[in-house]
Amino acid sequence: MGFWSRPKFTRPRVLSDKGIMGMNRRNIDYIGRYNPRRLYPLVDDKLQTKRIALACGVTVPDLIGTISQQHQVRHLAEMVQEWPGFCIKPAKGSGGKGITVIVRHDRTGYTKPSGAQETIDDLERHVSNILAGLYSLGGKPDVALIEALINFDDSFEGYSFEGVPDTRVIVFKGFPVMAMMRLSTDASDGKANLHQGAVGVGIDIGSGRAIRAVQFDQPVDHHPDTGRQLSELQVPDWETLLQLSASCYEMSGLGYLGTDMVLDKLRGPMLLELNARPGLAIQTANGAGLLPRLRRIEALDSQRMSVAQRVDYAREHFSIAS
Amino acid sequence: MISRKPFYAVVALLFLAGLALSLYRHFTFEVPWLPGEQRQVWSIEAKVEFEATGRPVKASLAIPGTQQGFTLLNEAAASPGYGLSFLERNGGTRAEWTIRRAAGPQELYYRVEMMADPHAEAPVPLQAPVIAPHTNQEPYATAIRQVLNRALERSADGFSLTRELIRELDSQQQNAELLAQYQDKPRLLVEMLNRAGIAARVVKGLELEDGRRRQSLIDLLQVFDDDRVEIIDPETGHPGQRDNLLLWERHSSPVLDLVGGVNSRVTFSMIRQQLPVNVALEQKFEDSNLLNFSIHSLPLEEQALFKGILLIPIGVLVVVLMRILVGLKTSGTFMPVLIAMAFIQTSLATGLIGFLLIVSMGLVIRSWLSHLNLLLVARISAVIIMVIGIISLFSVLAFKLGLTEGLKITFFPMIILSWTIERMSLLWEEEGAKEVLTQGGGSLLVAVLAYLAMNNDLIRHLTFNFLGLQLVVMAAVLLLGNYTGYRLLELRRFQPLARED
Numbered sequence: 001m002g003f004w005s006r007p008k009f010t011r012p013r014v015l016s017d018k019g020i021m022g023m024n025r026r027n028i029d030y031i032g033r034y035n036p037r038r039l040y041p042l043v044d045d046k047l048q049t050k051r052i053a054l055a056c057g058v059t060v061p062d063l064i065g066t067i068s069q070q071h072q073v074r075h076l077a078e079m080v081q082e083w084p085g086f087c088i089k090p091a092k093g094s095g096g097k098g099i100t101v102i103v104r105h106d107r108t109g110y111t112k113p114s115g116a117q118e119t120i121d122d123l124e125r126h127v128s129n130i131l132a133g134l135y136s137l138g139g140k141p142d143v144a145l146i147e148a149l150i151n152f153d154d155s156f157e158g159y160s161f162e163g164v165p166d167t168r169v170i171v172f173k174g175f176p177v178m179a180m181m182r183l184s185t186d187a188s189d190g191k192a193n194l195h196q197g198a199v200g201v202g203i204d205i206g207s208g209r210a211i212r213a214v215q216f217d218q219p220v221d222h223h224p225d226t227g228r229q230l231s232e233l234q235v236p237d238w239e240t241l242l243q244l245s246a247s248c249y250e251m252s253g254l255g256y257l258g259t260d261m262v263l264d265k266l267r268g269p270m271l272l273e274l275n276a277r278p279g280l281a282i283q284t285a286n287g288a289g290l291l292p293r294l295r296r297i298e299a300l301d302s303q304r305m306s307v308a309q310r311v312d313y314a315r316e317h318f319s320i321a322s
Numbered sequence: 323m324i325s326r327k328p329f330y331a332v333v334a335l336l337f338l339a340g341l342a343l344s345l346y347r348h349f350t351f352e353v354p355w356l357p358g359e360q361r362q363v364w365s366i367e368a369k370v371e372f373e374a375t376g377r378p379v380k381a382s383l384a385i386p387g388t389q390q391g392f393t394l395l396n397e398a399a400a401s402p403g404y405g406l407s408f409l410e411r412n413g414g415t416r417a418e419w420t421i422r423r424a425a426g427p428q429e430l431y432y433r434v435e436m437m438a439d440p441h442a443e444a445p446v447p448l449q450a451p452v453i454a455p456h457t458n459q460e461p462y463a464t465a466i467r468q469v470l471n472r473a474l475e476r477s478a479d480g481f482s483l484t485r486e487l488i489r490e491l492d493s494q495q496q497n498a499e500l501l502a503q504y505q506d507k508p509r510l511l512v513e514m515l516n517r518a519g520i521a522a523r524v525v526k527g528l529e530l531e532d533g534r535r536r537q538s539l540i541d542l543l544q545v546f547d548d549d550r551v552e553i554i555d556p557e558t559g560h561p562g563q564r565d566n567l568l569l570w571e572r573h574s575s576p577v578l579d580l581v582g583g584v585n586s587r588v589t590f591s592m593i594r595q596q597l598p599v600n601v602a603l604e605q606k607f608e609d610s611n612l613l614n615f616s617i618h619s620l621p622l623e624e625q626a627l628f629k630g631i632l633l634i635p636i637g638v639l640v641v642v643l644m645r646i647l648v649g650l651k652t653s654g655t656f657m658p659v660l661i662a663m664a665f666i667q668t669s670l671a672t673g674l675i676g677f678l679l680i681v682s683m684g685l686v687i688r689s690w691l692s693h694l695n696l697l698l699v700a701r702i703s704a705v706i707i708m709v710i711g712i713i714s715l716f717s718v719l720a721f722k723l724g725l726t727e728g729l730k731i732t733f734f735p736m737i738i739l740s741w742t743i744e745r746m747s748l749l750w751e752e753e754g755a756k757e758v759l760t761q762g763g764g765s766l767l768v769a770v771l772a773y774l775a776m777n778n779d780l781i782r783h784l785t786f787n788f789l790g791l792q793l794v795v796m797a798a799v800l801l802l803g804n805y806t807g808y809r810l811l812e813l814r815r816f817q818p819l820a821r822e823d
């Protein structure tokens with residue numbers, strides 16, 4: 001008993017009572033069961049995701065170009081010349097690895113969100129690394145995507161530090177079950193991936209308002225860099241964003257899905273990427289377990305429900321702010 | 323929802339099959355569950371000496387076989403110029419030397435290795451000798467009757483009768499002296515027992531004691547009563563076969579039959595060896611290879627190889643446990659197993675120091691390489707060459723300093739080390755030193771645990787001797803692959819969630 005009574009650990013009972021989903025259960029009962037392996041390439045390759053999204057009329061960030069051969073690397077500077085800001089990412093990367101965001105560039109160099117300067121040589125080397133498969137699963141050769149910079153919506157001013165905040169929605173069988181906003185921080189270097197130090201803010205499915213926030217799995221009240229009160233956060237255009245996420249189910253065919261959405265100043269909600277193995281930190285950010293919601297949907301006969309119906313159902317049943 | 327029943331059936335089947343195979347090996351081939359068990363093996367040499375008379379010589383020596391308490395492992399005979407054959411004669415085996423012409427002193431040797439073996443039994447059950455009718459002349463007949471009658475009154479069966487007879491001969495001085503002129507004691511006892519309707523015979527035994535030389539055989543009584551047989555010492559009357567008493571000749575035949583020689587003598591010398599149980603058993607079951615499906619039937623070199631290979635599932639099991647039940651992160655899923663295998667070659671302390679030295683030096687040099695703006699393949703290759711360089715440097719350095727332990731550093735899998743260095747250095751650039759420490763530390767911790775498991779004497783013994791356990795490990799891995807509960811580290815990770823309300 002001595003072990004469990006140490007304050008740093010909790011008992012499995014407490015977690016299962018709250019319906020917290022662990023990694024093993026996620027892998028076996030949800031990913032293993034609802035995500036057919038053959039569909040993984042659609043989401044593991046960002047280029048393919050973009051393709052199917054465009055085919056389904058889902059907005060995505062503009063693609064400036066791709067680099068798939070070493071000899072094309074020289075053309076990088078030329079490629080991005082016309083664009084004020086851009087983002088280089090490995091098509092098969094994950095967890096924010098290998099993503100470099102450049103907010104502006106001029107003759108002196110390329111500026112990262114933190115203000116750090118990069119030379120064209122740095123960027124070219126980075127692209128070479130991506131091509132060689134440094135960031136892809138199993139070290140397989142990869143393709144580098146050059147994407148237009150997302151200009152995030154003004155309503156997030158002060159909530160995110162030097163980076164685009166994105167909204168992660170877990171979509172189960174087409175129902176948005178839980179959502180979280182990820183705010184980049186100094187630590188996360190312009191990317192909104194939680195384990196790199198971004199702040200996760202649980203968002204109420206019903207209203208789009210903040211519930212609570214965590215950084216590195218520990219609760220926080222204010223943004224560590226901007227000092228802004230996180231509980232005041234409200235995602236605009238919430239209904240559209242949820243519908244966009246929910247429609248990713250039909251688009252990808254994956255039953256258990258993590259959608260990364262961003263809100264662009266000019267173009268509204270758009271899909272950044274899809275995730276076949278979404279992380280579990282969203283539970284900590286929401287202060288709630290996923291299991292009760294997932295089980296509710298498993299028990300539901302949802303075959304014939306439309307996207308709008310599913311979103312309505314979710315907003316009604318998974319809202320905590322009443 | 324798919325039924326999980328077939329899955330559990332397969333797991334149960336694997337588990338039971340593995341268990342059954344192991345039990346079979348334990349009970350049929352006596353492979354012990356615990357390592358380090360040793361068996362005593364007696365090396366006994368019989369030396370036959372005689373004077374040859376210049377005519378053809380035929381010397382036939384009774385030799386022992388597998389019997390209760392002892393298993394014959396192997397035997398050999400040496401005697402220059404003689405022809406040799408082993409033959410069966412009325413139940414017993416004999417070594418027979420022959421030569422056309424010999425003169426002068428001769429020495430023949432027969433050597434046998436007997437393993438002390440509580441499970442051993444004679445291959446053919448003993449046959450009781452027929453009871454021969456005896457007619458005695460006076461005054462012996464009266465003396466025999468007197469002793470026998472007294473003993474019969476005080477005994478219940480053949481064995482107690484034998485003991486009482488010996489006691490009577492001790493106490494009835496006069497009769498004993500008289501009868502001693504008639505026959506020697508063992509044969510006298512057999513005769514008296516026969517008179518009482520008990521089958522018995524005189525057998526020859528050898529008392530085993532380490533390092534003894536020029537020993538001779540002793541007479542023993544083998545008494546049959548119903549289905550039971552007992553060996554009784556005719557001098558003391560003590561029953562039972564002691565574990566250091568080997569029956570050399572068990573069929574009342576002469577120990578040595580010699581034609582063409584005089585002044586013969588058979589003496590015995592013996593030494594005791596402790597053999598690891600598997601070596602001893604291997605010799606015991608040499609001929610039953612088909613049944614004895616085990617690694618031991620392979621040539622020694624392949625056995626040594628397999629010893630390592632069979633441990634890999636244990637290392638893998640440790641990794642699976644650590645990842646699924648504890649939730650430790652490692653860089654490269656099974657990299658820790660490879661590191662652990664290197665540790666086995668180097669010993670833990672040397673291995674750890676070597677690993678840390680190589681990786682930390684590699685990281686320093688790699689950080690310089692990263693400024694060169696190289697393509698990944700070229701860079702990894704450079705790191706590999708660099709790792710080989712570091713390893714060579716350390717080996718030479720260690721050798722010059724007289725640290726021969728340091729030479730073992732060459733056992734590290736260099737390609738794996740190079741990838742580790744590459745991954746770690748990227749991790750460092752991307753996510754900082756902290757992540758390097760957690761993932762590197764996690765890998766190292768798992769590697770050390772896997773090493774401890776794989777280097778454990780008991781586990782080495784079990785995996786090597788009980789192939790069936792591989793199936794049990796397989797069943798365990800399958801079961802673990804089905805575990806949906808929380809990981810140990812998740813209990814800490816989600817602890818903030820449990821705190822409120």
Ligand SMILES: Nc1ncnc2c1ncn2[C@@H]1O[C@H](COP(=O)(O)OP(=O)(O)O)[C@@H](O)[C@H]1O
Binds near residue numbers: 095184273
């Ligand atoms: N086009 C872009 N403009 C600005 N920031 C971006 C852009 N693309 C990605 N990011 C930042 O990088 C993070 C990770 O990107 P994402 O496409 O989700 O890759 P990953 O699979 O590595 O998570 C996003 O949360 C966002 O903060």
Ligand SMILES: [Mg+2]
Binds near residue numbers: 095096260273
């Ligand atoms: Mg993402």
